[in-house]
Amino acid sequence: MYVYDEYDQRIIEDRVKQFRDQTRRYLAGELSEEEFRPLRLQNGLYIQRFAPMLRVAVPYGQLTSRQTRMLAKIARDYDKGYAHISTRQNVQYNWPALEDIPEILAELATVQMHAIQTSGNCLRNVTTDQFAGVAADEVIDPRPWCEIVRQWTTFHPEFAYLPRKFKIAINGASSDRAAIEVHDIGLEPVHNAAGELGFRVLVGGGLGRTPVVGAFINEFLPWQDLLSYLDAILRVYNRYGRRDNKYKARIKILVKALTPDVFAEKVEAEMAHLRGGSTTLTEAEVHRVAKHFVDPEYLALSNLDSELDALNNEHPGFARWRTRNTLAHKKPGYVAVTLSLKPTGVAPGDLTDKQLDAVADLAERYSFGQLRTSHEQNIILADVEQRQLHALWLELREGGFATPNIGLLTDIICCPGGDFCSLANAKSIPIAESIQRRFDNLDYLFDIGELDLNISGCMNACGHHHVGHIGILGVDKKGEEFYQVSLGGSASRDASLGKILGPSFAQDAMPDVIEKLINVYVEKRTEDERFIDTYQRIGIDPFKERVYAANH
Amino acid sequence: MQRIIKNNQIVDETWHLLPKDVTLEQLSNCDDYIVPLQLWREHAHALKARDGGLGVWLDSDEEAEEIGDQVGNFQVIALNFPAFTDGRNYSNARLLRDRYQFKGELRAIGDILRDQLFYLARCGFDAFAIRADKDPEEALQSLQDFSVTYQAATDEPLPLFRRR
Numbered sequence A: 001m002y003v004y005d006e007y008d009q010r011i012i013e014d015r016v017k018q019f020r021d022q023t024r025r026y027l028a029g030e031l032s033e034e035e036f037r038p039l040r041l042q043n044g045l046y047i048q049r050f051a052p053m054l055r056v057a058v059p060y061g062q063l064t065s066r067q068t069r070m071l072a073k074i075a076r077d078y079d080k081g082y083a084h085i086s087t088r089q090n091v092q093y094n095w096p097a098l099e100d101i102p103e104i105l106a107e108l109a110t111v112q113m114h115a116i117q118t119s120g121n122c123l124r125n126v127t128t129d130q131f132a133g134v135a136a137d138e139v140i141d142p143r144p145w146c147e148i149v150r151q152w153t154t155f156h157p158e159f160a161y162l163p164r165k166f167k168i169a170i171n172g173a174s175s176d177r178a179a180i181e182v183h184d185i186g187l188e189p190v191h192n193a194a195g196e197l198g199f200r201v202l203v204g205g206g207l208g209r210t211p212v213v214g215a216f217i218n219e220f221l222p223w224q225d226l227l228s229y230l231d232a233i234l235r236v237y238n239r240y241g242r243r244d245n246k247y248k249a250r251i252k253i254l255v256k257a258l259t260p261d262v263f264a265e266k267v268e269a270e271m272a273h274l275r276g277g278s279t280t281l282t283e284a285e286v287h288r289v290a291k292h293f294v295d296p297e298y299l300a301l302s303n304l305d306s307e308l309d310a311l312n313n314e315h316p317g318f319a320r321w322r323t324r325n326t327l328a329h330k331k332p333g334y335v336a337v338t339l340s341l342k343p344t345g346v347a348p349g350d351l352t353d354k355q356l357d358a359v360a361d362l363a364e365r366y367s368f369g370q371l372r373t374s375h376e377q378n379i380i381l382a383d384v385e386q387r388q389l390h391a392l393w394l395e396l397r398e399g400g401f402a403t404p405n406i407g408l409l410t411d412i413i414c415c416p417g418g419d420f421c422s423l424a425n426a427k428s429i430p431i432a433e434s435i436q437r438r439f440d441n442l443d444y445l446f447d448i449g450e451l452d453l454n455i456s457g458c459m460n461a462c463g464h465h466h467v468g469h470i471g472i473l474g475v476d477k478k479g480e481e482f483y484q485v486s487l488g489g490s491a492s493r494d495a496s497l498g499k500i501l502g503p504s505f506a507q508d509a510m511p512d513v514i515e516k517l518i519n520v521y522v523e524k525r526t527e528d529e530r531f532i533d534t535y536q537r538i539g540i541d542p543f544k545e546r547v548y549a550a551n552h
Numbered sequence B: 001m002q003r004i005i006k007n008n009q010i011v012d013e014t015w016h017l018l019p020k021d022v023t024l025e026q027l028s029n030c031d032d033y034i035v036p037l038q039l040w041r042e043h044a045h046a047l048k049a050r051d052g053g054l055g056v057w058l059d060s061d062e063e064a065e066e067i068g069d070q071v072g073n074f075q076v077i078a079l080n081f082p083a084f085t086d087g088r089n090y091s092n093a094r095l096l097r098d099r100y101q102f103k104g105e106l107r108a109i110g111d112i113l114r115d116q117l118f119y120l121a122r123c124g125f126d127a128f129a130i131r132a133d134k135d136p137e138e139a140l141q142s143l144q145d146f147s148v149t150y151q152a153a154t155d156e157p158l159p160l161f162r163r164r
């Protein structure tokens, strides 16, 4: 976990001071609504249906127990006692008062946290794999690179007023759990023939109104050039990205208009000037940052396969939970555990102040006082000893975190939708809940297997519906809330965008529609096929026919 | 008279900022003018031959490259922000300073408000024509908004990681 030095600390404290004064001037009428808006947005503050919404940065999803307790305190003191994990690994509060925001930021700063650039047309929070540093398939630990990029993004003077928001994701493993192909910039490590480290660079991915899978424009960028290359890309985008139409302002539109090859040439032309400059990364800096991410003090343990299998036999519930909510760890004797924030009946990704405190305690007792958030809106304890797994499971059950549904149909990614968001066409949380209720039977749920179901309340796509195996999008039909379904999206390696099934459905039809889709899959699948595999083999038509068949 | 922030002080404006549709005939010989890029394109010779001071201004959709090898002709280059949220001229400023080595006054004009000054200064602006309805004295304070910066920029050629 990166620990701030006095410089990092001063920067966030200066920000608190600056924002306190901006808020004061706004409330005193010295700053107009229009002038204040971009300032508050760059501090994570939206004005929503009922109150402002504050988005707190959780850089690349890493939290300590101490920080988590602060998040709990803020939920308690300034909100209605809960917080929400967002699909970009951040934490959102739905009910703070504008006057309190400077105080909230001051409290956050005491635990090295902030809300800098969590919204607005600027460089946003960098995201990565929630299993960074512990995954068995890791090539490099992406977290030092995330931190280096985070510092580069923070108050970058040239790129504070971009045409549109800008999101960077970094993957470090052979599978892509960071969804880099649907980001404005995606980075992943490669080694060249000489064994030197570099990055593959993708640009122009994104969801929203015009979903696009990005294009790789550089297959080997030496690591030393990482920040200069980001400067070059952003400079091209800042100068030539469209500013006349906010729906055409993302970098993906520019890359498409120019073609990825021409875009890459423009970046290369900038690099000709920037390469070798003072922004060239040094080994000293990479080491300075990387030493914050060395392994915790792991014990010399061995894997407990047979012991755990014996426990499986005794406790079927434990067995079930183990298959879904734990992931192999690079260290023998350890395992990574996902806490499900998707029990039926709770808005996906929501947790209360008490739960936040409980998670902080669990992290302290079971996982070196550290935890992570995931873009699937769950929480991870990354370093749990296998010999404590059963005890942890018992505690997680008490805390309501042990729903064994990670990666299954009910582990729904869902935006706040019409219940909170003023841009929504339709509600999304009640749809998630009605589907969770329909698929409440665990045997059935397990039989269906891995399935990403994502819901957004409008085409801004906060709930990533384009990349769900099943995607649900809220649409407005003559003032009524309807839902459009798409199939076949994927956010992992070789990402793909879902295809629209057909005309949209009313809210109360949705559980039936999903059930019909699942029935087609269950009938047509071959052994070992996941929903997405069957879909890719048989295409959309059988699903379409079933769902739209006239009722008899 | 408009007052300008220049080198961290407030001074009275002595330059005439000319609109885009100005013609050469409207200029006197001795006044100090900041002319639109188009006039410079068409009448560079005549403009250089005048006795008064010469500056040029670029709008946010005009490119620093166009005057890159001519910057020595100007005492002032002004970059216009039609709206403070239009960030293109931050990049033009850096190109003029870092790539084309412009050493004269680099002035931000248009929708210039105090909350952007810190970034503008980092990109090489040393003069700011604060929007007429705002107080430049108050704006001056914002040049001190941050005491530490991470990136290399025109005001600080080394990134923090080479200084910490």
Ligand code: HEM
Residues within 6 Å of the ligand: A046, A048, A053, A085, A086, A087, A088, A092, A182, A206, A207, A208, A209, A247, A250, A414, A415, A416, A420, A421, A422, A423, A460, A461, A462, A463, A464
């Ligand atoms: C409730 C207030 C919210 C508002 C007003 C809001 C607004 C927006 C807007 C306008 C966009 C579209 C940007 C574009 O056109 O490119 C967007 C995209 C996005 N939002 Fe939100 N959002 C909200 C909440 C959330 C939440 C709670 C999450 C996480 C669960 C989230 C995650 C995202 C993501 C991931 C995208 C990006 C999709 C892309 O890559 O283009 N948003 N949001």
Ligand code: SF4
Residues within 6 Å of the ligand: A415, A416, A417, A418, A421, A422, A423, A424, A425, A456, A457, A458, A459, A460, A461, A462, A463
């Ligand atoms: S997808 Fe639409 S409805 Fe949902 S949070 Fe984003 S902007 Fe709001």
